[in-house]
Amino acid sequence: MLLSDLMREGRASLSALYPAEEARSMVEMICGDLLGTRPYTAVVEPGFQVTEEGAAAVRAALARLAAGEPVQYVLGYAEFAGRRFRVGPGVLIPRPETEQLCRLARERAESFSHPVRVLDLCTGSGCIAWTLALDLPGARVTGVDISDEALSYARSQPLAVPGMEIPLFLKGDVRADLPFPEASFDLLLSNPPYVCQSERMQMRPNVLEHEPPLALFVPDDDPLLFYRALARQAKRLLSPEGLGLVEINAALGPDTERLFRDAGFARTWLLRDFSDRDRFVIFQKNAAAAASWPVPEK
Numbered sequence: 001m002l003l004s005d006l007m008r009e010g011r012a013s014l015s016a017l018y019p020a021e022e023a024r025s026m027v028e029m030i031c032g033d034l035l036g037t038r039p040y041t042a043v044v045e046p047g048f049q050v051t052e053e054g055a056a057a058v059r060a061a062l063a064r065l066a067a068g069e070p071v072q073y074v075l076g077y078a079e080f081a082g083r084r085f086r087v088g089p090g091v092l093i094p095r096p097e098t099e100q101l102c103r104l105a106r107e108r109a110e111s112f113s114h115p116v117r118v119l120d121l122c123t124g125s126g127c128i129a130w131t132l133a134l135d136l137p138g139a140r141v142t143g144v145d146i147s148d149e150a151l152s153y154a155r156s157q158p159l160a161v162p163g164m165e166i167p168l169f170l171k172g173d174v175r176a177d178l179p180f181p182e183a184s185f186d187l188l189l190s191n192p193p194y195v196c197q198s199e200r201m202q203m204r205p206n207v208l209e210h211e212p213p214l215a216l217f218v219p220d221d222d223p224l225l226f227y228r229a230l231a232r233q234a235k236r237l238l239s240p241e242g243l244g245l246v247e248i249n250a251a252l253g254p255d256t257e258r259l260f261r262d263a264g265f266a267r268t269w270l271l272r273d274f275s276d277r278d279r280f281v282i283f284q285k286n287a288a289a290a291a292s293w294p295v296p297e298k
């Protein structure tokens with residue numbers, strides 16, 4: 001059949017669920033991935049034919065999209081910080097805000113004179129851990145998650161390059177004791193679950209129905225429970241000049257920053273994301289070391 005007909009059929013099948021532009025871009029992505037076409041192929045080659053098998057594969061993918069499955073799960077990968085990460089049901093799809101967290105960490109890491117030791121708690125797909133391991137030559141990166149499914153994605157990302165230190169991924173509960181010696185990390189990062197149950201109403205059905213609740217939600221009556229655990233881990237595991245960087249719920253910026261200050265961190269910063277929402281808290285153990293960390297203040 002003609003590619004242009006298949007694409008038209010695809011857009012129509014998604015029209016009940018997605019705005020026209022989003023439906024168009026999803027159809028282009030699916031055709032690009034399964035048929036090797038470009039978004040403009042049907043225009044510049046109006047006679048482009050698709051085989052029976054090709055059309056069947058595209059239709060099967062579109063049926064998953066029409067059932068509300070996120071496009072990244074259907075494709076089997078998500079773009080993050082310029083790389084492709086394997087994702088699928090059972091692991092959170094990396095978000096663009098988290099790329100900003102990696103950028104902040106990378107800038108800070110350059111100030112260390114030794115290869116930086118990084119701990120990524122609640123690692124999920126391993127997007128933070130792999131990004132820093134690839135971007136910071138010599139960095140020794142460890143990722144921890146409680147979910148076996150998430151860990152199987154993190155461990156099997158096809159991103160290793162010759163000579164790099166492959167990140168180590170371990171199963172663990174951030175609310176319990178972790179088996180690392182005191183002061184063994186220079187940077188501690190985390191994007192833990194932080195969405196309140198009461199915020200479900202504002203979320204899209206394809207997130208609610210398909211992404212793992214374990215990765216997303218915290219109880220309304222204790223929304224900062226993971227940050228308390230992270231503060232406790234960071235106090236023990238960060239080196240004296242170490243720095244913690246966490247992604248947070250935009251509705252709880254000042255409360256989350258206060259939690260780290262009250263936990264005894266000498267300096268804390270609350271930073272905004274590209275949508276100008278409170279999104280990151282950075283904390284440092286040692287006030288004297290802070291002079292060498294010119295983090296932009298809000």
Ligand SMILES: C[S@@+](CC[C@H](N)C(=O)[O-])C[C@H]1O[C@@H](n2cnc3c(N)ncnc32)[C@H](O)[C@@H]1O
Nearest residue numbers: 094122123124145146147173174191192193215
């Ligand atoms: C918001 S996702 C973040 C995933 C990844 N770091 C990212 O930015 O895309 C939170 C992750 O925390 C993990 N998690 C939930 N409870 C945990 C716990 N008690 N200890 C360790 N990991 C936990 C989930 O399995 C999930 O992978």
